[in-house]
Amino acid sequence: MLLIKCPWCGERAESEFAAGGEAGIVRPVNPESLSDEAWGDYLFMRQNKRGLQHEQWQHIHGCRRWFTVYRDTVSYAFQEVAESVREGGAA
Template identity: 70%
Template sequence: MLQITCPWCGARAESEFSCGGEADIVRPLESETLSDEAWGDYVFMRKNTKGVHKEQWFHASGCRRWFNAERDTVTYQFIRTYPIGAGASGDSHGAD
């Protein structure tokens, strides 16, 4: 069974979590001025990276908090998890 390390609860079964998609997507500041095409790109277009990728995860059956994770999309290995806003220099929790 795959385990994911929640920054607050520690290592737990993958079944306790829900993936929220790509992390670090910034909402346009003046969204009311965007064209339909630009708004569609913001809402729907994602990188779909092959390799190391940053994602948002939700601990649905635990603390019910969101966090970021770096995960290899080829091997499915979690490299680290960290609280949203901690960024690259934040506390790092390795995968178990």
């Protein structure tokens, strides 16, 4: 069983968590000024890289809080778990 460390609850089973996708994607300040292609890139294009990736996770069956991690997509090893500024909302 894979254990994931929630910054508030400690280590819990992977089944208590939901992945929220890539972290660090900043919403454009003036979306109306973007081209359709640039807006589409913001909405849909993600790195999905092999190796260390910065991701958002939610402790959905626990405290329900969001946090960010660096996860190795090859070994599934979690590193550098950090609290997130994101509160509530959908993934």
